[in-house]
Amino acid sequence: MPDPVTSLYIHVPFCAQKCVYCAFYSEASSGELINRYTAALVRELEIVAADLKPKTIFCGGGTPSLLNLRQWESILRAMEKLNLLGAEEFTVECNPTTVSADKAKLFRDFGINRISMGVQSLDEKLLDRLGRIHSREMVFKSFDILRRAGFDNVNLDLMFAIPTQTMEIWRTTLNEAMAMQSEHLSSYEVIYEDDTPLFEQLKAGEFSVDEELACEMFEELIARATTGGFHQYEIANFARNQSLNSQLSTFRAAPANTT
Numbered sequence: 260m261p262d263p264v265t266s267l268y269i270h271v272p273f274c275a276q277k278c279v280y281c282a283f284y285s286e287a288s289s290g291e292l293i294n295r296y297t298a299a300l301v302r303e304l305e306i307v308a309a310d311l312k313p314k315t316i317f318c319g320g321g322t323p324s325l326l327n328l329r330q331w332e333s334i335l336r337a338m339e340k341l342n343l344l345g346a347e348e349f350t351v352e353c354n355p356t357t358v359s360a361d362k363a364k365l366f367r368d369f370g371i372n373r374i375s376m377g378v379q380s381l382d383e384k385l386l387d388r389l390g391r392i393h394s395r396e397m398v399f400k401s402f403d404i405l406r407r408a409g410f411d412n413v414n415l416d417l418m419f420a421i422p423t424q425t426m427e428i429w430r431t432t433l434n435e436a437m438a439m440q441s442e443h444l445s446s447y448e449v450i451y452e453d454d455t456p457l458f459e460q461l462k463a464g465e466f467s468v469d470e471e472l473a474c475e476m477f478e479e480l481i482a483r484a485t486t487g488g489f490h491q492y493e494i495a496n497f498a499r500n501q502s503l504n505s506q507l508s509t510f511r512a513a514p515a516n517t518t
């Protein structure tokens with residue numbers, strides 16, 4: 260009999276709206292389709308539960324936090340019944356618009372102990388440029404809700420080399436992100452993926468890519484994160500608790516910079 264699977268990745272393929280750079284599979288959707296997905300996910304978990312003994316669970320997307328309380332509760336109750344809870348690390352990706360105190364409490368009650376929040380930028384104009392649905396204020400508010408609910412392991416996702424982003428804007432975003440004192444930081448240069456609106460804009464000559472500035476922004480990220488108390492344990496990943504993250508990251512099977 261093969262060893263049980265210890266790393267579980269659950270993909271939630273829905274978003275409130277598509278961001279212009281995103282090539283991860285997700286559809287702008289709500290309501291009935293998500294109900295059907297939830298029921299199908301529970302059925303699939305029932306089928307494979309005997310082969311699973313999750314040490315880490317990563318629920319990514321898409322936007323897992325888009326699921327409402329009832330949908331989340333049915334998934335988590337099913338996992339409880341199937342003995343799939345109790346992972347050392349259980350992460351859910353959240354978009355700042357879809358974090359609420361009730362959802363955060365439900366997550367905590369069922370052993371979700373890590374949140375990865377898609378921030379990408381703290382500059383209003385850039386958030387708009389990227390097609391993000393949240394404001395900078397929503398980022399701070401959601402982070403506060405998570406802290407109040409007891410989450411002491413939060414990742415923030417940031418992007419750099421966004422078209423029209425200057426070094427000054429990047430420094431301001433980094434400073435504000437550092438001040439939030441998250442436990443983990445993931446940060447990636449914008450990738451121009453085929454079939455995304457941002458790639459089409461680039462192809463149409465609406466802007467050009469400044470690789471030199473992108474490199475300088477990456478260096479700034481490393482310098483700022485390091486002085487801010489983070490250890491860079493992978494190219495794009497920074498953690499305060501280096502040993503725990505190096506150990507658990509091998510069990511994370513998560514896409515980057517979503518939600």
Ligand code: SF4
Nearest residue numbers: 274278281321517518
């Ligand atoms: S970046 Fe996140 S919120 Fe935006 S479309 Fe991709 S998965 Fe959805």
